[in-house]
Amino acid sequence: MKNKKFITLGFASITVSLALLFSTNLFAYTEAAKEVKESSRLEALAKFTKVISIVEQYNVDDITIEELMDKALQGMMSNLDAHSNYLTQKDYKNLKVQTNGEFGGLGITVGLKDGALTVIAPIEGTPADKAGIKAGDIILKVDNQSTLNMTIDEAVSIMRGKVGSPIELTIVREEEPKPLKINIVRGIITIDSVYTKSIGNDIQYIRVTNFDKKVIDEVAKAIKKRKATTKGIVLDLRNNPGGLLDQAVGLVDIFIDNGDIVSQKGKNKADDEVFTASSQNTLTKVPLVVLINGGSASASEIVSGSLQDHKRGIIVGQNTFGKGSVQVVLPINEEEAIKLTIARYYLPSGRTIQAIGVKPDIEVFPGEVTTNKNDFAIKEADLKKHLEEELEKVDGKIEEDEAQEDSKYIITDEAINKDMQLKVGVDILKALIITKGL
Template sequence: MENRNDRKSYYKGLLTGVILCVLIIGVLALSGCFLKDYAPSSTGQTTGTGDAVEASDASSSSGDVTDISGRYKEVEKKLNKLHSVLDQYYLDVSDDSDITQDDMVEGIYKGYVDALNEPYTVYYTKEEYDQLQESTSGKYSGIGVVVSQNKETGVITVVRPFEGSPGAEAGILKDDILYKVADKEVTGVDVTEVVTWIKGEEGSTVSIEVYRPSEDKYLTFEVEHKTIEIPMVTSKMLDNNIGYVAVYEFEETTSEQFNQAIDELTAQGMKGLIIDLRDNPGGLVNSATAILDRILSKDQLLVYTVDKNGKKQEEYTEDDETINVPISVLINGNSASASEIVSGCLQDYGKAKLVGTTSFGKGIVQYVLPLGDGSAIKLTSAKYYTPNGRNIHGTGIDPDVEVELNSDSETDTQLEKAQEIVLQEIQAE
């Protein structure tokens, strides 16, 4: 017996077949470029986490696709068969389905890139790319919660609700596990897409359901969207004139905020410094190197990358200004990418003692390439190495002094150890 869904009937006909044929040929042509011959422009900015800005337009890349041209008809035939089966038999049981032909088309793009089975290479729709660019600016309309995804399990966890943010005021806590956003389950969905579900126009609301391990229960929050200006850096003076600077992410405004914090602490008589990179997922590489430029002396190698063709690109300090006080850096298992560039570099030069637990271990960088129609692709383009030639991908950076954070303690045991180390160095001078 034939079952049909009238809501899907508009997919029928010659026009759809032509659209899908053109679409798949375009996708295959693009893939032939970047999988075979494409090398990103050296002027593009790389990022540790894929939260990046524009590089050169991928549509300008050259590539020979004659080797796969024979598959055009085969793929077109299979796609048209799938379309025919869906159109004839698929029953849409959702009460509020709003799937459009554009959604189906975007699904083809996403599926093609997902087939690489590499968690850091992602296709972004126009909406997702707009959100990505917005997130690196440090200001957006959302709920003020930072999340992180385990790439093996697909589980998304709250890393930090910013103080005073709508999310924090609603009751969302660090270590809450996202279960649903707007009634859609999120486990296994790319975190970038989930973030687009969370964000919205100022004044609107979004339903967030979390699992709270500490209480072994599910909680639902209705959170209002507000314009959020994210503080990427916070600072304060601790006892014994030890400055404390927490860096939450490496975005466009981070280095400026870091420099301002250092200037203020120096004016207060700072004798030692603790840089807290715990739970910092990374961000823009040029933001990380700008901070290193402030700490280290001129003409020191900060990091170098090597791409698929063996091309090596080195980054050096350019500023004469340095920070000449004892430094300790706090890291943990969520300190990733650009955080590891900073901590690894300072460890290599003996400029800082690392305290905490082994870092995440993301020793690769990505380019985000606009595709000319508002969409973009983020793709892994190189491995990065610390000044001493260490690639920490999959292994992380071991601290000089390992200290587990005691969750039962009312004090921050890792911070206390860092203070102790810095104070000893101050007294030894």
């Protein structure tokens, strides 16, 4: 027993000694690693300072230390990723105007894609949209100024201006053999983020143009208003450049009652967050089709991708833009700031959106539905009704103003046939309604 006790105690003491030795070595290694890292930082800063001094002394043009630092910061931030940037006094002021005040602009959202200034989406009803700017257009020049090596904020600053002032964009479009010059007159940008229409008697069409602070309330109101008669919903997110994260999360929550919606992960654990659905916020479980295209970005990709992962809706259209990163504006002082990417979004399945986008379940390219239909070729059973309607038009019983008023709330078959993506979406939805016996 004594020997056994001695052996046990001896083993314990050896273990303690080894643990202390390992702990001491680990502490020494950690301290050494910190010293090496700090030494590397000092060497890098010394190199930076030396380069600044050389340029200031020998550069052919006179340049101040302040100008050099601005250029160095701009270069550093823009090389991190396509969305990070250093905001000078002018840039920071423009950003505040954009978020807080009224400004003249074109009505487009732009981003850098493969190093080129690319239109994410024109905002519906704005000067750019009316002039024919399309998602995916590459902006080669703004007036006569090349956009090569231009940051997003610089481009936005140039395109924004006095209401009523003209601007010329030179764009490259995939299907066009040579660059196009498009003239636009700047206007006040006002946006209706949500509007709804009816397709037949039982399908509700909901268009979300951007994710501002009104989206959840407006969509919820529209769904509740027609809940008794709605058997299916088309959610149109085409050319929606994104917006507020909480609105995207809330929109998904309207359609699903449990599970993760989206998560964000960054370098700092404090930036990590998981957003989950709640059954209390779910308003409908009717069949759902979501329309997307290359102009659907950021928050639109979160909504469509999350609904796809939950198998809650059929995604129709084209691959989305592929912006799955989170930016914050961090002030340096009262006049300057940096815009920095701090995290990336991940869909419920764990996949990322960044540079990949959301792939539709059914790929459909834009275009019109072509038919050889004779407008007067109708069935015998419809003949009387058809002739009565034609007679009413002749007699003036259907006023033009009334027809226009109806078009605000109803999508006609003629309009659907001019939009191949919508036509496919509606056909799928009708099949789902029949399958579910609604």
